[in-house]
Amino acid sequence: MDDIAAQYDAYPYPHRDPEDEKKRLITGSPSHPLEIDHFLFAGQRDWSRSFRVLVAGGGTGDALIQLAQTLTSAGKPYEITYLDLSAAARRVAEARARARGLRGIAFHTASLLDAAQYGPFDYIDCCGVLHHLPEPQLGFDALGAALADGGGIGMMVYAPYGRAGVYPLQEAFGALLQGSPRDRLRQARAIFARLPEGHPFKRNPHLGDHLEGDAGFYDLLLHGQDRPYTIRQLVETLGAAGLELVGSPQAHLYDPGPIVGDPRLIVGMDDLARMELAEKLRGTIKTHVVYAAHNAAGRVARPGPGAVPHLKGVSGSKLADVITRKGVVPVTLAGEKMELPVSAMAARCLRHVTGRANLSQIGAAAGLDPIAFNAVWAPASDELTRHGLMYYSTLLTG
Known part of the structure; x- marks a missing residue:
């Protein structure tokens, strides 16, 4: 662990200039509050309650700043604990937080193995860290032990292929x-x-x-400790820590269907076997971005009358215009270009997605009765959510 700390003291990673906080907010997966709500709290978290967060191995602060700034902008209460072994990385994260005037953050130069001493937490972010530990299972165990009842984890670990x-x-x-x-x-x-x-x-x-x-x-x-995980190895390691895989904003990557072509070839495979097959067939997955919890049941948001959809990176009106003009949603994800089928009627509904209107209100605005709306919305929602382009969350409605 001392060698790893020395590496990051010499070369804090990723390199960030606190002055850049005046120009941009770096966002990504996991750990955007909308995404957290979608995958861990069924899209219905009560954001009036303070959100207790651990950023475990916080590095130069990307996840920390994303969480704190998004919650601050939304006017939601939070308490964030930052842990990292590198004093140099911590100084960068602290400078970035100061540049934005963010409060409610406690910084500690410490190991994530001691996470339980600071908890319990409603949410834990751990990105790019567990695979660098001499004994990664101890890290998974420590994070699982630091979760509050009903809490969850967002993590990124390296994948081999x-x-x-x-x-x-x-x-x-x-x-x-x-x-x-x-x-x-x-x-x-x-x-x-x-x-x-x-x-x-x-x-x-x-x-x-x-x-x-x-x-x-x-x-x-040049990293002295780097252990990648296949998706099966990751699920097994989570299981040994008493955790279950909840889902991934990259779910489409783990679907072998489009590559296999003939659906008869994968009939009878369980979900994990399908994910494992897709990883091998693709050969391009270099990280696994997943959410996990002690109990995965009922965690992921589902469309229902009170669900509030959010689009990632585009407004509802602009996305609707694209679909009307092109007949598809053209996207590039992880360097791969694809066209997602979304109907013109679904585009009519997407035009009313604001991050504040629920599905009942969106259906009414589109002039559809509940049965007709569900028939139009369900396939579009499935396509967009499994590609990480739509989430359900009450973050902006309370």
Whole structure:
């Protein structure tokens, strides 16, 4: 653990400039409050109650700032605890919070293995950390023990197939290079420049962290502890910690149907077997972004009269215009271009999605009776939610 802390003290990752907080808010999955509500609280959390959050291994603060700023802007109460072993990374996160005037955050230079000492928590964010622990299962166990009743976790861990070429280089650099982080980085860059163009790493179009400066290169190729998980290994590790997989904003990646083609080939497979098959067939998944809880039943939001839909990255009126003009929703996700089928009648309904109107109100505004509305809305909702483009949450209605 001391070696890992030394790495991030030398090269805090990801590199962030607190001055950039004046220009942009970095958002992503997991840990946007809308997404948290959708996957862990059935889209119906009472946001008037203070939200107790742990950012475990918070690094330079992306998840922390996203959570605190979104909740502050929505006028919702929260208490956030930040833990990280790197004092340098913590200083960056603190500076970013100060630049935005965010309050309600307690910063600690500490290990996530001690999470239970600070809890319990309604929500825990842990992104890009567990796979770097010497004994990752202890980390999963510690986070599970720090959850309050009914709480949940959003996490990201590395996946092996989309990171083709990374692990042979990590092993080679680990065997060759000694000395300070800066010496190792200098030597590794020189060796990397001489790699043959046919090396699996150089042929992998899904890798780019090494292009983001010294911190990105070091984190990707010189990390001293990096253990990727297949989706089955992740589910089994969660299970050993008393946790269950709830869902993923990347659900479409784990559906083998479009690649298999013939649905008869996958009849009888359980959900995990299908996910495992899709991961192998795709070969491009480099991270698993998932939500987990002690009990997964009833956690994920479902469309119903009182459910409040939100669209990611686009207004309802603009999305409706696109569908009317093109007949589909064109999207690019993780470098993959696709066209999602959404009907013109569904576009008429999507035009009224504001993040404040519930489905009953949207159906009425579209001039549809409940039965007709459900028939139109259900397939569109399924298509958009499984691609991470729609969530249900009461965040803006209370």
